[in-house]
Amino acid sequence: MNSLDRIELLMDPGTWDPMDEDMVSLDPIEFHSEEEPYKDRIDSYQRKTGLTEVVQTGSGYDRFDRKKGIVCTFRWGFPRKNRRVFPRFLIKDIQSIRIEFKEGIYAHRVLYMEIRGQGAIPLTRTDENFTLREIEQKPAELAYFLRVPIEVF
Known part of the structure; x- marks a missing residue:
C-alpha cells in the first residue's frame, strides 16, 4: 500500500x-x-x-458543528508515530475570528480562530495567498456562523 x-x-x-x-x-x-x-x-x-x-x-481540515457546540480541527504534524493532531474546542470558547495582514517581502494573509485560554489557532496556511475579497469573505461568513466578532491585525 x-x-x-x-x-x-x-x-x-x-x-x-x-x-x-x-x-x-x-x-x-x-x-x-x-x-x-x-x-x-x-x-x-x-x-x-x-x-x-x-x-x-498536505493540509488538514476544520469541522464546525453548531448543533453539538464543537469545532474539530485536523492537522498533520511532523512525521512520527503520533503525527495526527486533532484538537477539539467548544464553540462557546471561540472569542473571535482574526485576520492577520502582513505586507512587504514576507507578505501573507492568515485567518485564525481565537480560543479562550488556547490562543490563536490558524485556519489557513501562510502560503495560501488569498485575494482581498477572499480574506474578507471567509472570516465574515465564519464569524456570522459562529456569532463572534472579527479582529484585524
Missing part, C-alpha cells in the same frame, strides 16, 4: 489537500552506498509506487 492509498483510508472523502506535488526525490550529493546506487534505488521506488517523493504533505 502506498502512502496515498493510506491517506485515503485515514481521511474523510474530499478533505485531503496535497501540497508540494511537484517535489521529486533526487541524489544531489551523490550518496555513496555499498549496495545498489542510491539514485537507482530512488528510481526503483518511484516506478514501484508511482510516487515521486516518499513524504506526502
Whole structure:
C-alpha cells in the first residue's frame, strides 16, 4: 500500500489537500552506498509506487458543528508515530475570528480562530495567498456562523 492509498483510508472523502506535488526525490550529493546506487534505488521506488517523493504533505481540515457546540480541527504534524493532531474546542470558547495582514517581502494573509485560554489557532496556511475579497469573505461568513466578532491585525 502506498502512502496515498493510506491517506485515503485515514481521511474523510474530499478533505485531503496535497501540497508540494511537484517535489521529486533526487541524489544531489551523490550518496555513496555499498549496495545498489542510491539514485537507482530512488528510481526503483518511484516506478514501484508511482510516487515521486516518499513524504506526502498536505493540509488538514476544520469541522464546525453548531448543533453539538464543537469545532474539530485536523492537522498533520511532523512525521512520527503520533503525527495526527486533532484538537477539539467548544464553540462557546471561540472569542473571535482574526485576520492577520502582513505586507512587504514576507507578505501573507492568515485567518485564525481565537480560543479562550488556547490562543490563536490558524485556519489557513501562510502560503495560501488569498485575494482581498477572499480574506474578507471567509472570516465574515465564519464569524456570522459562529456569532463572534472579527479582529484585524
